[in-house]
Amino acid sequence: MLMNPKHPKDSFVVMSELVLPNDTNTLGNLMGGRLMHLMDIAAAIASQKHCNCPVVTASVDNLSFTNPIKLGNLLTIEAKLTRSFKTSMEVYLKVSGEDLYTQYKYMSNEAYMTFVALDPHERPRKVPELIPETDSEKAMYEGALRRRQVRLILSGKMKPEEAGELRALFVKD
Amino acid sequence: MLMNPKHPKDSFVVMSELVLPNDTNTLGNLMGGRLMHLMDIAAAIASQKHCNCPVVTASVDNLSFTNPIKLGNLLTIEAKLTRSFKTSMEVYLKVSGEDLYTQYKYMSNEAYMTFVALDPHERPRKVPELIPETDSEKAMYEGALRRRQVRLILSGKMKPEEAGELRALFVKD
Amino acid sequence: MLMNPKHPKDSFVVMSELVLPNDTNTLGNLMGGRLMHLMDIAAAIASQKHCNCPVVTASVDNLSFTNPIKLGNLLTIEAKLTRSFKTSMEVYLKVSGEDLYTQYKYMSNEAYMTFVALDPHERPRKVPELIPETDSEKAMYEGALRRRQVRLILSGKMKPEEAGELRALFVKD
């Protein structure tokens, strides 16, 4: 099967939600886990737009929550592919909040999630190539290899000394 | 305010859930985001058991999903503290699935999440010291510093060359 | 209080959702009511973006559901303001579905909803003027008066013979 390459914009998706009472903790902040739930759905949409088949979440990179999103605020999640590997895809997510009354917008967090494409027997299958277009897309595409090494090391599937890309960060030869 | 130190077992919590239809994707697998939602609640309970005050999710370490949990299966999440810092706490989570009909148990994933304790003005406040007891608790306690450096580097708050603990992994002097 | 006029693009919002099991009837179609729920939230976001204050749904124009959206498909709702009146705002909504595996996209329905802006005492308050920019925005802006007459007649607040705009549709003088 021959698959045409695709561009990051082909998988771009925007999700907008109002933060409702049951999404918040007793301080009126969107719970981190509820946010991760929505981010996972947004990223699953983006990766399905790229591979046109069922997907399963393979990994979520280190997430750092900067500003909690408040009850009644607008939550916006943007997701698009950064790079496709043989059977997996890395998705970049940008999450922001907005108080619609004061028009105050704030960044909440950024994230990278990885999804695996599945065939009807739930086995990994090939995905189309991704060709970045803009400068920022190209930078994310390049960074994907390094993030992949971090992922493999952190999940114990690669030894640090094999991670050439990453080693350079620690060792200025 | 003087706070008595606590032990990991004081924050230990077990959450058991049946995977219901709305928690799954079209393949009948528990959605990764729904799982993260439940893990966040379990970890929030563990950290509140330690600090006895409101908490907010600060970060989630790299998550790798190995075996998807199936519709109708039992999901078990265990959480307990590994180390407390000045105002934050690291929580270790172990997630497993079980097909109750065939009695087949399987690991799903492990994770580390970090929470910040808040005072009534939603500002970070001090948390009790954590004293590990068992060997595995001591190992997790030790590893917490290294994971913290990974977190700080990955979120851009520390330069790789400052991460002494981590550098050792890459550079065998 | 002086309020700067705004443009339709200032209130534009996109909501993307995956249709989950609990959103569907026994035929695997998104239930009409669940869709209306999501449309109402999208339209409430659009109108809050325009007036920057709490809003309440005042009316929903005749809705006609053409193609049901299927389980697992992507649902996309786009909403933006068409015209603002003294204390109310008309929002246009476009709903489409997409089978992400076959890349088949289809229109589901279009709708007009009206929201009233509220002050802190829950009384109607003034909203900014809306200035349409594109040709289609101008056409929607013009049509808003006619739709308003339909609304007033259908809710018994205006007599048909007073509806000059509308009468022209039925009587070719």
Add this chain to the structure above:
Amino acid sequence: MLMNPKHPKDSFVVMSELVLPNDTNTLGNLMGGRLMHLMDIAAAIASQKHCNCPVVTASVDNLSFTNPIKLGNLLTIEAKLTRSFKTSMEVYLKVSGEDLYTQYKYMSNEAYMTFVALDPHERPRKVPELIPETDSEKAMYEGALRRRQVRLILSGKMKPEEAGELRALFVKD
């Protein structure tokens, strides 16, 4: 297949709900969309009681929300058929609220929704005839033709000049 005619009372259904926190906006009012969701379910029950087969929402007539229903109040939705056409059914809905502490009852809104009966292949199928009994049922039965013309015109499926019933409202010959 021969189907016995039915009466409006055969499809009559009452739905009672308490307004819970997650059903409300930040003002403590039941969200319009959540109400439409419940109205759609009530109307689907009424139409399934008439045709005894799966149904799909075809259209919702102009809805006007008069009094918002408050958090903790009792919401009552009554639904029954007004007229059946070849493969579709019109349902009338009456929605009211009640503050159970002060025993204050108030009308919220009225609506007409239309459903299409489906055979196992999801194609429209014939529905039983509806025979109105009371005076108000007969009046609603008569009005159904006029509302149907409004629906067809508003959804662009009929030209205003063809709508004989409706034209009379605007033109006093």
Add this chain to the structure above:
Amino acid sequence: MLMNPKHPKDSFVVMSELVLPNDTNTLGNLMGGRLMHLMDIAAAIASQKHCNCPVVTASVDNLSFTNPIKLGNLLTIEAKLTRSFKTSMEVYLKVSGEDLYTQYKYMSNEAYMTFVALDPHERPRKVPELIPETDSEKAMYEGALRRRQVRLILSGKMKPEEAGELRALFVKD
């Protein structure tokens, strides 16, 4: 404060629901717990209609589930007061299911629940007297004393030998 007595019909309430996917177990049967959740809401409405104040569930009598209600079926819960005590009220519930396609109706179960009326300080407060009217209401009113003794004995608040009403069942003198 003088309160006018009320009749069972004043608290009568009907709740109709369609059984949705997330309400069911893997056999497609409404889960017992989900049903109890809905019964509790229906009974809370009935008791609030009687006392016009906040209430809290005090007890649920032995429940026996005869016929499970199936996915897609109509669930109907009817609730009304049987007797009021000083600060508490007993509610009778009748639960039935209906397959709307085959018009097959079946009883699911019956239940008695008890609620306590609360003042603004969350302390028990007096409730109006209940005066039964029909024969079946009178029989339920009489039986309430005996059921109350069963409740008190089963919860360890009364010794069996003090339960005069109940003792008669076991001892034919």
Add this chain to the structure above:
Amino acid sequence: MLMNPKHPKDSFVVMSELVLPNDTNTLGNLMGGRLMHLMDIAAAIASQKHCNCPVVTASVDNLSFTNPIKLGNLLTIEAKLTRSFKTSMEVYLKVSGEDLYTQYKYMSNEAYMTFVALDPHERPRKVPELIPETDSEKAMYEGALRRRQVRLILSGKMKPEEAGELRALFVKD
């Protein structure tokens, strides 16, 4: 089919939940029905752990709610088998609440629920024998016969005079 006997500890399950806004009534107390929903799931897990097959709720014994569990508190449900009959199993549940800030723990209620094991045709099937080990398990095992008679009498399936175990409570010969 020969089935090995099991012990109560084999079916022991712990469920921990945070009480969220939508779980509470307007007084901020966990609604009785929502609690019963969670208890039913915990008990279903325990009984599936014993019989390793699908189960259906058969009955719930008299429930008495002592202390309401508050919004934001930790809810803990512990469940384990007390006795197995031919095709049914009795499960004991202990429900407690905890205010994590003040470390105040309180009992909420105890309950007995009965489940029936089902074969693939949804007919009752045999379950393994249960052998109690600790003293408290043995006491519960013994009491199960008496509770079963109460259940049969209360659901009208046994005449009081046939209930030998129970009669002894009322008649001191």
